[in-house]
Amino acid sequence: MMEKEESLHLEPISRLKTISKKDFLENYVRPQKPVVIEHLIDEWPATQKWDLDYISEVAGEKVVPLYDDRPITSEQKFNEPHTKMKMADYIDLLKSKPTNYRIFLYHLLKEVPVLQKDFRFPDLGLRFIKQLPTLFFGGENSKVFMHYDIDFANILHFHFHGKKRCIIYPPSEGKYLYKVPHALISREDIDFNNPDFKKFPVLKKAKGYVTELKHGEALYMPEGYWHQMTYLTPGFSMSLRATPRTLTNFSKAVYNLLVMRNFDNYMRKLKGQKWIDYKNEQAIERTHKKNKV
Template sequence: MMEDRLNLAQIPRVKNISKKDFVEQYVKTQKPVVIEHLIEDWPAFKKWDLNYIKEVAGNKTVPLYDDRPITSEFKFNQPHMEMKMSEYIDLLQSKPTNYRIFLYHLLKEVPKLQEDFKFPKMGLRFLKQLPMLFFGGVNSKVFMHYDIDYANILHFQFNGKKQCILYPPSESKYLYKVPHSLISREDIDFTNPDFKKFPALKKAKGYITELKHGEALYMPEGYWHQMTYLTAGFSMSLRATSRGLLNISKAVYNLVVMRHFDNYMRKWKGQDWIDYKNVKAMEKTHANI
């Protein structure tokens, strides 16, 4: 099994948890946890499935991403195509597809959806203007990455299940992090890793879980995460600000400096810049073992 190959522990699970215990046991310690029954009082718990999204948002045009490697042709987070939401959901329900919706502000596009959830009182300072939805087809994958803003994230699964692999920031040195970016090398398949090519992965200590409808995953600041949709489905993330000045400063650097520098270098050097970064990812990681 994959757990025997990668060094992954099961993410702890609780049925419910108080605000005090959540903050003390997980936020302050920066450890992940799955809360199984956090949202059963939300209308979304009973209402939100792919058919409901199609009903309320079917006429919206949505940006789609596939699993092609990042190249100089596309900017970071630039969609690969667009489609009506109704057509996309028909595609999800009819066959496997690599097309995903990533970081789409559907709740802003369809305000009706905001009536179906509330921000949990869990001791986090949520960015209330930034609830985001993510959609994917069966067996589609989200590459290993961490978020540019170092947010604390509550990630809620709807309509099916997905596998989530997490690594704390301390493990970055083993994850073949691509310089001037937020990703590991995209040719790593974390569901079936090639340890001959990427031996440092054996040293990385992470977490794994299978997230089901209605469950909430807490991902602490700067945690790496890779998702595999085990069924067609979607998720919502609620983001909360970093708690310390160090991670806030890292977020500001990523947003103000790193992102623009990388885009400039792609425009100037093209694919040579992408290739250079991938080589450096190998060299720097292997220097750590």
């Protein structure tokens, strides 16, 4: 008999066509459960207009920061791009072949105000942070490493143009994900689409969710959820963020912003690459110790 191939413990994220504010708050926000809402933004102009060609048309001359999937090093500053390119040239690249170059946390709507007319904040009972949304772009097969957000926001994540695969885990599963100390990420050498269970055996204990987002669909990710994204086709997404609902998570966000990030930056300057290597080693040692591997 052939051995059963091992895989991550993932269940499909619940899907709804539409939802009322009352049901969204009671069934998803309060219990902190993820959900995909397929037709939440059908009335947005963006749903009809936004694709890569349109973005190239209205924002093609903007020079945008690009990031690839190289591991973090002590020489790289926080959120420092690996290269820059005109948006039109970048979109031509996305459409021509697979590429690892991605755009993330980019305030394109600030750079191109006409895009602000194409969306609105949904009336779902969330306390949205009313700064302009951030956009994310990626090429076919490009990946975003597993991480959670520094501010513990509740996130509505909208996808445009093509498809992307989203793997997410509740905060409770972080102890199985080889979290890097003093950081918001798991080990960057873990391929969550094809994990190495010999090197990372504890991943088999983690219970998470998976979905494929298509154009115009919205994913609700509760506060503190881990997430990893793979662009199955070239495309882009937009996130709206809402403040944490609990004092505990608000306190964690403040700690991350004021203490953890500054301490990590200080240690990078002091120890350089040795600090990065130490943290990656500790991610394995601490995870295996906690789980008695």
